[in-house]
Amino acid sequence: MRLPSRKFTVIALVVLALVYFLGSWLLLPRVLQSQSEQFIAEKTGHRLSMDRPEFNPFNLSLKLHNLHLTEPDGKPLLGFKELLVDFSATSIFRRAWVFDVIRLDGLDASVVELPGQRLNWSALLEALQSKEAPAQPAEPLPRLEIASLIIADGHIELADRRIQPEFTARIEPLDLHLEELSTLPDDKGKYRLVARTDLGAKILWQGEMTLNPLAVSGHFDIDELSLARLAPLVKLPPHMAPPEGTAALSANYRFSHSGKEIDLVLDPIEAKIAGLKLRNKQDAAPLLALDSIALKGGRFNLRRHSIVVGSVALRGGGVNLSRDAAGRLNVLDLLPAPAQAPTPSAASKQDATSRQNAEAGWHFLVEHIALSGWRADFRDQKVSPAAQLALQDIAVDIDKVSDKLDQPWPLHASFNAGAGGRFEAQGNVVVAEPSVDMQIKLADLSLKPVQPYLGAATTLTLASGTLSAAGRARYGPAGTGYSGNMAVNNLRLTEEGIKTDFMAWKSLTARKLDVTPAALKIDDLALIGLDTQVIIAKDKTVNLSRVVRPRPVAATSPAATAKGAAVPPPYRVDIDRLRIARSEMEFADYSLALPFGTRIHHLHGTINGISLQPGAPGQIELDGQVDDYGQARAAGQINLSDPTDYMDLKVIFRNIEMTRLTPYTATFAGRKIKSGKLSLDLDYKIKQRQLVGENKVVMDRLILGERVESPQAKDLPLDLAVALLQDSDGRIDLGLPVSGSLDDPQFSFGGLVWKVIVNVLTKVATAPFRALGALFGGGGETLENIAFEAGRARLAPPEREKLVKLAASLGKRPGLALALHGTWSEADRVALQDLQLRRAVAAKLGQSVDEHDPGPISTGQAKVQTALEALYAERVGKSELAALKEGFRKANPGQLEESGAGKVLSRLTNVFRDKQDLSESEVAQLKGTDFHAMLYQRLRDRESVTGERLQALATARGEAALAELKGANAPAERITLLTPEKSDATGNEIPLGMEAKAVGK
Template sequence: MGILKKLLYTFVSLIFLYILFGFFVLPLILKDQITKNLDENLNAKATIEKIEFNPLTFDLKVHNFKLVSLENQELIKAKELEIRLGILKSIDQKHFRIEYILLDELFVNLIQSKDGNINLAQLLKESNQKEEPKVEDNTSKELAFLVAKLDLKNTNFNFTSNINQEPYILNLKDINYTIYDLGTYKNFLSSNNLSFTINKTTDVSIRGAFNINPFKAYGKVEISDLKVKDILDFDKSFFNFSVNDEANINLILNYNVDASKEFLLNLNSELLEINSLDLIQSNNKIANFKKLDIKKFDFDLKEQNINFDEININNLNANMVMDKNGINFANLINSKKEEQNSEIVTNTGISKPWKINIKNINLDANYNFDNISLNSKIDVKSIVLNANDLKIVDSSVYLNKADLKTPNITYIDKQNNLDMKSNNTNLSLNNLSVVNGDLKIENINLIKDNFDFKEKKLNIDINTKKLDSSFKNLEIAKNISFESNDLKLNSLNFKDNKNKLKIDSSNLNVLISNFLIDEKNSINLKNIVLKNLKLHFEDLTNKLSVDTKNININSKDLLITKDSNITLGNLKLAKPTINLLDNKNNLKVDAKNLSLDVNKFKFNKGNISFNSIKLVEPNLGILNTQTNLKIDTKNINLNLKKLVSKENFFRIEKTDLVNPYISITLPKNENVTNNEDKKEEKVVSQTTENNKDINSNENKFRLNLGPVNIKNLTLDFEDKNLPIPFKTTVSKLNGEISEIKNKEQSVSQLEIKGEVDQYGVAKITGLVNPNSLKILTDVNMKFQNIAMKSFTPYTAKFVGRTIKDGKLELDLNYNISDSNLKAKNSIIIKKLELGEKVESPDAISLPLDLAITLLEDSSNVIDINLPVSGNVDDPQFSIGSIVWKAFVNLITKAITSPFSLIGSLFNFSEDEIKSVNFELKESEVTPIQKETLDKIALILSKKEEIAIKFAPSFNEKEEKEKFANQRAQNIKDYLIKEKSINPKQIIILNEIKKSSQNIDLNIEQIK
C-alpha cells in the first residue's frame, strides 16, 4: 500500500506540476520563444501582451499580438487568437480535430512602395543557409483533420499603393468570416459566411459551403455599392481615363465549383448592375450612362457558355473626338513603352469554342462625334436599340433581331460646307451572322421620315421624305449581294441653286432583285423595277421644264464591270405621261401612254449596241410655241433591230414603223408667205452644206441604216395659214425604204403607197443618194383621184377662188444628177368647177374660168405638163417657186394666147384659127374661109362653154365699110346655118376695125 500511495502521490504531484506548468510556465515560454523567433526571422518587431493555455482542455489564447516594422509602423495586429483542441475526439476518431479557432480584431496593413514591392513580402530575413532538397516520403499517409468552427471577427485590412503620384488606399473593414467543419475528416461539407465593408460604402457578403478534398464549393456573393473608382484607381498609369465618385456596381452572384474530376465552374447572377457611370478624359466627360442592368448572367466553364438575359443600358451618352492625336476612345488604355517578350503557347489540339449568348439588349443613347481634324461633327440624339438573341461563338456572331430608332441625326462638315439632317430613323434587321468575317443578314428595313442635305460651296439642297428601304438576304464577303431591295420614297427634292436646276419627285418605288458585286468589282442586277414615279425637272438657265408621272420601268440582267462596261438584257418603260416645255427653243412636247422596250443593250469601251428597240403606241404632241406649229402622233409602233454605234460607225439593221398616226398643223402666221422663198432657199443651202459635211466626213464616219418598212401610216395635215383652213388625210400608207449608207455611190430605193382623203391614192417610188440628193435623185410621185375640193384653202389664197368640185391626178418625176434638175410635172384635172371668190392679198388676178375652159378637153379634163429644170447649187434655186411660176405662166398664156392653147388641144396651129382671111373687096365665104371656119366650128361644137367674138373689119384705104359688116354677117351665118353652131357662141362687136380686110377672132367664156 505504501507503494501505491507513493505512486498516487507521485501521479497527483505530476498532475499538479503539469497543471502549474501548463497554466503558468508554458505561456511564458511560448510568449518568449514566439517573439524571439519572429524577431530573428522577420524584419520587424513582434509583441504579445499575454498567452493563456489550459493544459486540461488544451485551449490556447494569445492576447494583443502586434507586428511592427523597423520604422515603427504597425503591420499586423490582433486582439485575440483562441484555439480549442478536441483531444478526446481526435484520439477516439483518429484524426486531428480543432473544435474552435477565433481571431478577433485582426488588422493587416499592406503597403506597396513606388518600386512595386509589398511590405509584407519583405518581412522575412534572407537566410545564409542553403536549403537541402526535400525528400518526399510517399509512405506516410495523409492525416485527416477537422476544424469544427473558425471565426474571424472584426477584421480590418488596409492596402496602400504608392506607385502613382497620388496614393491608392483600399480599406476592407468589419470583416467577419465564420467557417464550420473545415477539414478532410469524413469529407465533411464546410459551410462559410463572410461579410465585410470596402471603404465605408461597399458591403460584401459571401455565403456558401465547400469541400476540401476533392474540392467543391457553392454559394452566393452579394456586393452592394461597389465604387468603380475604387477599382480603377489602383493603377492610374494603365487607364487614360477616370470615372466619377458616384459610379457603383451592385452584384448578386451564385457560384458552383467542382474539382473532383475536372475543374468545373458555374456562375449565375441574380443582380448585376452599374449605375451613374461617367467616363472622364482630360477633364471632359466623353461617355456616361445612368444604368447598365444585366438581369441574368450565366457562366459555364465546362460548356464554355456565357449567357446574358436582358441587358439594359439607360441614358448612354458618347462624345467621340478625333484630332491630331487620333480618336479619344482609341487610347483609353495606355500602351506600355517597354513591351515584354511573351511566349505564345499554341494548342495543336482541337479546343471547344467559347459561346456568348445575349437574349435581349435594350439601349437608349445619344452619340456625338467631333472630328476636329476635318472640322466636322456628327450628332445623333435619342438612340433606342433593342436586340434579341445575340450569340458569339469564337469569332462568329449571330443575331436574331435588332431594332434601332433615333429621331434626329445631324452631320455638319464646315471644311466642305456640308449640312445633313435626318429625322425619325428606324432600322431593323433579322438573322444577322458573321462567320469567318463574312456578313449575312436575312432582312434589313430602314425607315426615315426626312433627310436634308445642303452643300454650300455648290449651293445644292437635297430633301427626302418618308424613305422606306427593305433588303433581303444581304451578304458581304468576297462578294456583296442581296436577294432584293424594295425602296419607297414619298418625295425627293433636289435644288442646284448655282446652276438654277430643280428636281422634284414623288411616289418613288424601286425594287431591285438579285444584286451582286463580285470579286472583280462587277455589279450584277437581275431585275430593277421602278413604279409610279412622278418627276418635275426645271432648268431656269435654259428655260426648260419637264413633268412626268406614272413612270414605270422594268429592267433585267444589268451588268456593270469595273471598267464601266455595261450590258442590259431588257428594259421596259410602260405608259408614262411626260410634259416638256423648252421656252428657249419655243418647244412644247406632251407624251402619253409611251411604251418602250429595249432588248440586249451593250456599252463596251464607248461602243453601244442594241438587239432591238421597240416604241409602242405613244401619244405624242409637239408644239412650237412661237409659230404654233403643231405635230400630234399616236399608235406608233416603231421597231429598230440591231442598232450599233461605234466611234466611226452607226448601223441599224432594220426599222419597222407600224400603224402610226401623225397630225401636222400649220398655224396662221402672216409672215410665212412673205418669207417662204427665203426659208426654202435657206433649207436648200443648209442641205447643201450638210451634204458637203457628210461627204467630207465620209472616210471618217460610216452610216448604215437598214431597210425602213412603213405599214398603215395615217397622216393628217392642216394648214391654218390660209383664208380657208386646209386639212387632208393620207391613210393606209405602206412602203419600204432600202438601205441607207453614207458611201459616195450609195443608192437607196423607196416605194410608198397610200390613200389620200376618202377616195384618193398616192404612190412614191424612186432612187436617191442618201448622202446628197443633188448627186442622185430619181423620184416619181403619183397621186390619183384626189378631190380638188380639198385644195380650196390654197386656191382661195393664191387664185382667190374656192373649188366646188373636180378630181386631181399628179405624176411628178424629179431627176437630179450632178446638181442638175430635170423635173416633169404631169397634172390632170377632171371636171374642175370653181366656186365663189375669196379675198386674198396673195391671189393672182386672172380670168380663171376662161383659162379652165380653154385648158379642158372635150371630156372636161385638163392635162398639163410642166417641165422644170435648173441647178440646185444656185442659191436662188427653189423648186416650189419654179413650179408655181410655170403654172402661173401657163394660165397667163391661156388667157393671152387662147388660140395657141386651144389649137394644141385640137392639133391646130394658132395661125390656122386665130383669124379669117379675106381678099380685098371680097366678103363671101369661099373654101378658103371655110377651112378656117370649119376648124372654129369643131372647137365651138366641142367647147360649148366658149364663144368667139370678133369685130367687123375692112381696109379703109382700099375698101368701103360695107365689106366689113358683110364679112362679119357671112361668118356668123355660115357657122349657124351651115355648121349648126349655137348663136350664143357667135358674138359680133359693135365696133368696126379699119386696119385690115382680115377679121381677127377672140375667145370668150359664155356667162
C-alpha cells in the first residue's frame, strides 16, 4: 500500500481543522442548547432555558448565558447571567481536568427545606439518577485543577417550610474568588483543597469521599475570614456598621446522604473570633468589642439533633451603652426591626409549631461559658449632667447551659466599679420559670455615680459615700427580693451655696433586712456619727424642704382620675429598731428678731417600731447635750408616716442657759434675757394636725435685760410678772397648756411655746390670783366591749372580728399589754336553766339528748304539753298540778278542755290529791295567761345551776377570748388571763372583762 502523500495529509488535516472549528462554532452550541433543554424536560419534567452557548475552539472556552432552571410548576431553582469555563490544554499532559478560569456571574439559586426531609432539588436529583444501572463501586473524585474559580454578584434564597411561619433568608450579594483549587488525590479516594478567597480567608479541605451512597469525611480549616467582607452576605440592622474582626473555624466532619436521610457530624469543632467590634454608623467608638471569642470541644450531630460545646471563652473588650435625652438606648441600633405582631390565628399556629419543634427535640449543651477581662461603660444623658458608670474586670462563669430550661444553671459573676468597689455573685439561674437565686457580696461601692440622679431631684451634692452588702437576692415565681445586710459608710451631703455639710454620718448599718417590691423590713438599723442641721430661714422656710426640687405637675388621664380607679398600695417600710450614737445636730432660726442657734452634742438613743403605715406609731427615746452643760431628751410616740396626724412626745430640756433663748423673748416679749437657767418638760400631742401640749416650765433666777424692738412683741409689765411668780429661791414653776393648728402659716413649735409663756405672764401680771389656778389638765381613753350571748362560751362572728382587730392593735403597739377575764351574770343562770329544761322535755318526748342544744320548745304542741305536765307532776307534785289546773279553769273559763281520758285522769288526780285549792288572788294572777307557758317558766325557775358551773362558764369565756387572740397572732407574752368575775350586766349580752395597761405595769 502507498502512504498518503504529504500534500494529501496536509489537506486532510486542514479539512479536519475546518470541520472542528466550524462544528464547534456553529453546530456544538445548537446541539448543546437543544439537547440539554430536551433532556431536562423529558427526564425530570423540569424546564431549562438558556441563550445560545458560545464556544471558542482556539482557547477552549465555553460561555453559557441567561440560564434558568425551574420546577414543573414554574418555581425557580437556579439561574445565572453568564458561566465562563476556560479549559486548559495542559489537561492532556497532566492527566487531569485543568481549567484556567471558571467564572459564574449573576447566580440566583433557591434552596428550600420541605416536610419529609426533602429539598426542592430532591425531585430533580432523583429523576436524574438512573434506576436501571447496577450499583457501581465508589469512585474517587475526578482529578481536577482550577486556577481561578469566581462567583460574582450571586444570590441564594434559603427557606424552611417545615415550620410556621415559614423561615426565609437571602444571601446577597455573594462574591467568591478561589484560587489554585486541586483535588489531585494523594491516594485513592482522598482529596485535598487549599484556597484563598477574596473574603481574605484561607481554606484547607481534605478527606475522603464515596458517591454511592454519598459520604464525605475529613477535616476543614477556615482562617482569617474577614467579618467586614462577610457582612454583605447578612442583612444588618439599618444603623449598624459592618462588623470588624476575623473569624476562624475548624472541624472534623462526616457527611452522608442515603437518599432519604442526611447525616452530618462535626466533632470536634473549634472556632474563634478575634478583634470583634460592633458599632453604630454614626459613632467612632464601638458599642461592643471583644478581643477574642473561643469555642472548644464542640460536637454537632444532625441525626441526633444535638449540639454540645465544651467551653466558650470571651476575653477582653467591653460594651459602651448610652441613653439619650429621649430615653432611647443605643443598643437598639444593633437590633433588627421588631417583627409585626402575628394575628391570633397565626400566633396559635406558631405556638403549636413551637411545641412540635420542642417535641422534635433539638438538644444543646454548653459545659462552660466564661467571660473575663471585660469592661462596661454606661452614659445616661436623660439627666444633666450626664451620669457615668464604669465597670471593670468583669468576669462571668456559667455552667451547664442546655435546652433543659427547667434545670438550674450555676452562675458566678464579679466586677470592679470604676469609681471604687467590688461586686461578686454566685448562685443559680432557671430560665424556664424564670428565676434567679444568688448570694451576692458588695464591698465599698462608691455612691458618687448616682449624683446626677440625686441632683435632678434635690439641691444636694453627694461628696462621698460607699455601699456594702452581703446576702441573698432572688427573683421568680416564689418571690422577688433581697435578704441580708447593708451598710452605707462615710456619707457626706452638701447643699448648693452652703459650705457646711447638710448631712453626714460615719456609718448606717442594717445587720438584717428584707427588701421586696412591696415592702422593706429591717430588724436593727444603727446610725453612727450623724451630723446634720435644721435651719429656719428668714422667710420661715426649712432647709429640709428647701433641698427638694419642685416636680412638674404631670397630666392626669381621665382613666386615672375616674371614680373607683384602683390606687396602688403604698410601699411598706418597717424598721424594728433604729439606734443612734455619737451624733450631733445643729438648729438655727433666722426668722426671729435676733437670730438663734444651738448645737446638740453626743446625740444618742433609739427609735423602735418605725413604720410608714398609717396608725403604726414609733417609740422614740433620744438624749443629747445642749451647748456646754445643757441636756435634751425626747421620748414618746410619733406616726412617722404622717407626724402631723399623730404624735405623743415628751421633750425635756435641763439646765439651758436662758441667754441663748433671748431671740425668742426678744421676738415675742420685746426683752432680752440677762441671766437665768431654764428647764422644760414638754408634752406634745398631735391629732389630725391639731396640737395640744401640756408643758412644765421652770426658770431659775431669771433676770430680764434691756428692751428690743420687735413687731410681734407686746408691751407687758414683765418685771411685775416675774416678781409675782418667783418664790424665795428665785424659781418660777409654770404649767403651760398649749394648742394650735399645724396649718397655721405662722405656726412654729418654739414660737408657740414662747407665745404661751407671754400669755401666762400677761394674765399673771394683770390678774395674778385668778391666773395661778388655771394651768393644769388631763384625759384618757377606754376600750370597746366584747360580749358573749347569755349561757354561751362561744364568741359570735362580730365579736371575734373585734378580737382580731384588737390583736392587730396589740401587734402594732409593742408597749401595750392586755389583761382579760371571763364574767358571768344572772342572765347566764336563766339561760342555763332554760337549756336544762329543754333537754328534760326532749327526753320525755323520747328524743335523743346529747351535749348539744336540743332546740326551741313550742308549748302549743300537744306532746310538749303532756311532757310539761308530766315533769311538773314529778318535780312539784300531782296535787299541785291538779290545783293549778283547777285554778286556771276558774280564771279562764272554756280553756284547757281535755279529752275523755284526760278528764278521767284529772278526776283520779283530784281523788288522791290533798285538797289545796288556790286562793282568789292566785286564781286572778292566772287570768289571760298561757297555762303550759306558765308551767314551762315555773319548771325553768326550779332548775338548779350552781355557782361552780357559772364560774366554769366565765373561765371558758376567758379562755375562748385568749385562744382567739392567739389565733390572730396577738403577742401572747403581753396578754394575761385573770380569774373570772361576776358581772352586773343585764340582758342577753355578757361583756368580757378587759383592762389595757403598759408593758411591765
